[in-house]
Amino acid sequence: MMAMKLTTWIATLISLLLVATLAMSDGIAPATHTVKPGESIQAAVDKAAPGDIIVVHRGTYQVHEITIRKPLTLMGKDRPILDGGGQGNILLIAAHGVTIRGLELRNTGRSNLNDPAGIKFFDSKHCLVEDNILTQTFFGIHFSNSSDNIVRNNRLVSEAEKEYMTGNGIHFWKSKRNRVEDNYIRGHRDGIYLEFVTDTECLHNVVEFNKRYGLHFMFSHDNSYLHNTFRSNGAGVAVMYTRNVVMKYNRFEQNQGPSSYGILLKDISDSEVRHNWFHSNTVGIYMEGSSRISFVGNEFRQNGSAIKLMASCDNNTFEANNFIGNTFDVGTNGSVVLNSLKLNYWDKYEGYDLNRDGIGDVPYRPISLYGSIIERIPAAVVLWRSFMVALLDRSEKVLPAITPENMKDEQPSMKPYDIDKKVK
Amino acid sequence: MKNILLLLLGLLLLMACQVEPRPIAYGSDNCHHCKMTLMDPLFGAEVVTQKGKIYVFDDVNCLMSYLEAHPQGEESLAHVLVADYTRPETLLDANLAFYLKSEQIKSPMASKIAAFPSEQSMKEFKKGLLGDGIYLAWGELVTQFK
Numbered sequence: 205m206m207a208m209k210l211t212t213w214i215a216t217l218i219s220l221l222l223v224a225t226l227a228m229s230d231g232i233a234p235a236t237h238t239v240k241p242g243e244s245i246q247a248a249v250d251k252a253a254p255g256d257i258i259v260v261h262r263g264t265y266q267v268h269e270i271t272i273r274k275p276l277t278l279m280g281k282d283r284p285i286l287d288g289g290g291q292g293n294i295l296l297i298a299a300h301g302v303t304i305r306g307l308e309l310r311n312t313g314r315s316n317l318n319d320p321a322g323i324k325f326f327d328s329k330h331c332l333v334e335d336n337i338l339t340q341t342f343f344g345i346h347f348s349n350s351s352d353n354i355v356r357n358n359r360l361v362s363e364a365e366k367e368y369m370t371g372n373g374i375h376f377w378k379s380k381r382n383r384v385e386d387n388y389i390r391g392h393r394d395g396i397y398l399e400f401v402t403d404t405e406c407l408h409n410v411v412e413f414n415k416r417y418g419l420h421f422m423f424s425h426d427n428s429y430l431h432n433t434f435r436s437n438g439a440g441v442a443v444m445y446t447r448n449v450v451m452k453y454n455r456f457e458q459n460q461g462p463s464s465y466g467i468l469l470k471d472i473s474d475s476e477v478r479h480n481w482f483h484s485n486t487v488g489i490y491m492e493g494s495s496r497i498s499f500v501g502n503e504f505r506q507n508g509s510a511i512k513l514m515a516s517c518d519n520n521t522f523e524a525n526n527f528i529g530n531t532f533d534v535g536t537n538g539s540v541v542l543n544s545l546k547l548n549y550w551d552k553y554e555g556y557d558l559n560r561d562g563i564g565d566v567p568y569r570p571i572s573l574y575g576s577i578i579e580r581i582p583a584a585v586v587l588w589r590s591f592m593v594a595l596l597d598r599s600e601k602v603l604p605a606i607t608p609e610n611m612k613d614e615q616p617s618m619k620p621y622d623i624d625k626k627v628k
Numbered sequence: 629m630k631n632i633l634l635l636l637l638g639l640l641l642l643m644a645c646q647v648e649p650r651p652i653a654y655g656s657d658n659c660h661h662c663k664m665t666l667m668d669p670l671f672g673a674e675v676v677t678q679k680g681k682i683y684v685f686d687d688v689n690c691l692m693s694y695l696e697a698h699p700q701g702e703e704s705l706a707h708v709l710v711a712d713y714t715r716p717e718t719l720l721d722a723n724l725a726f727y728l729k730s731e732q733i734k735s736p737m738a739s740k741i742a743a744f745p746s747e748q749s750m751k752e753f754k755k756g757l758l759g760d761g762i763y764l765a766w767g768e769l770v771t772q773f774k
Contacts (some may be wrong), residue, residue: 316668316669316670316716317670319734366655368654368655368666368667368669377734393667399738415655415667416665416667417665422738423738438665439665442663442664444664463658463663463665468663470662470663490663492663
């Protein structure tokens with residue numbers, strides 16, 4: 205009985221090996237199919253065997269929902285244009301190991317009901333989208349239930365008449381282990397949008413002038429965002445209901461408006477925000493219901509408010525950050541402070557350092573009395589920079605009565621940190 | 629006589645200050661609960677208090693969280709409204725709407741719930757989803773989020 209089992213086992217092994225070598229020899233010599241203007245890309249896709257390469261030559265192709273259900277490489281020679289004619293999706297992919305390279309995709313449909321996209325992936329793995337240009341797409345590149353994909357070096361530009369009549373640039377839904385790098389995204393609803401996405405990296409992307417958020421994620425744990433630039437997006441960046449987020453070396457710039465934030469952190473926990481650069485935002489960071497986040501080595505420069513820390517936040521630490529030229533450094537809405545500030549550089553600090561250890565000898569209170577009044581009565585901002593306000597602020601600094609007593613940096617740094625170089 | 633007329637006119641003017649809902653401004657309104665800017669006209673909700681204060685929400689679950697956090701109850705609210713899935717940018721009375729919850733409905737805050745003006749329109753939409761989804765009435769929705 206035993207011997208019998210062994211022989212069948214060996215036989216299975218040998219046949220498996222045979223199949224594997226056959227498959228490999230197939231992989232070594234994939235066939236190349238060419239498509240020229242006037243010919244059908246879908247027909248070439250249908251004809252191709254798994255692993256083949258389809259080269260699309262220069263020209264304009266009127267296409268509608270080219271469907272790919274096997275591993276293929278679809279690449280453009282001298283950037284052909286695939287025009288969706290304003291109807292539905294342009295490429296629909298449900299396969300493993302598909303590569304899309306060097307194409308220009310134009311004019312998807314525009315509808316909130318079925319979310320048409322330039323490239324739409326379902327249940328796909330190990331796909332690569334590289335060096336493409338997408339213009340006038342509703343959604344740009346849309347993934348659902350997909351993992352281990354790479355989106356690299358694409359340019360997504362869209363324009364919409366109405367603000368909400370556009371979808372997201374790069375959209376992931378229920379996906380994991382993906383990488384989004386070196387893309388340029390402009391004019392979509394959210395530049396990069398992640399929902400139920402884990403273990404994903406976003407690197408070196410430039411995301412600007414999108415209608416709502418540059419980056420937006422919800423329920424997306426264990427992701428990291430490094431070296432990205434988020435500039436002039438409608439409402440900045442919003443991250444929500446997530447834990448284990450790593451954000452480093454990003455730039456959040458020029459996000460201005462009544463409800464614009466460099467980053468809006470809502471219910472975020474156990475995360476790191478380091479060496480980022482917040483420049484000219486209405487609010488640098490707005491935090492609500494967030495805990496255990498460490499903010500280290502960031503620079504806040506020329507923001508309306510550098511940080512708005514709501515009383516629902518706890519156990520957050522702000523260490524060795526630079527606060528330079530902000531109208532208000534920190535604002536809050538309550539008297540409870542469960543967060544700590546230390547060793548930050550504040551340009552408004554007026555203390556002294558008698559023992560010359562580089563750390564101020566008296567604490568700095570980053571909340572100005574007037575700042576907390578504006579928090580309650582926004583219209584009071586018209587009196588800003590008047591003599592009375594300066595007087596009030598001065599007396600409050602001596603004897604804190606209205607501002608939270610515990611919101612202070614006990615060890616303010618006398619010199620700014622050299623953060624600029626690291627980000628650039 | 630003139631004084632009485634003036635008084636009546638004054639009363640009329642006062643009556644004109646009713647607590648009325650306003651259409652949601654998609655693209656610029658922010659959700660009162662989750663702070664997100666509303667973008668998807670298929671979803672949304674609005675609450676008007678007796679005093680005429682208006683709060684806007686981007687998804688049914690944000691509305692529910694608000695109602696849950698303000699248990700002084702619906703009597704202090706003049707209107708509770710939800711966005712009509714079949715006619716974008718119009719609002720329905722939340723009490724009378726028909727709700728469908730389905731994995732295929734991708735709402736802004738992942739409630740997976742859409743609101744319909746009639747049972748028929750809901751059923752028709754459900755047919756389009758190949759029957760995937762469950763019907764909920766307002767009461768069931770409220771208890772589900774408690």
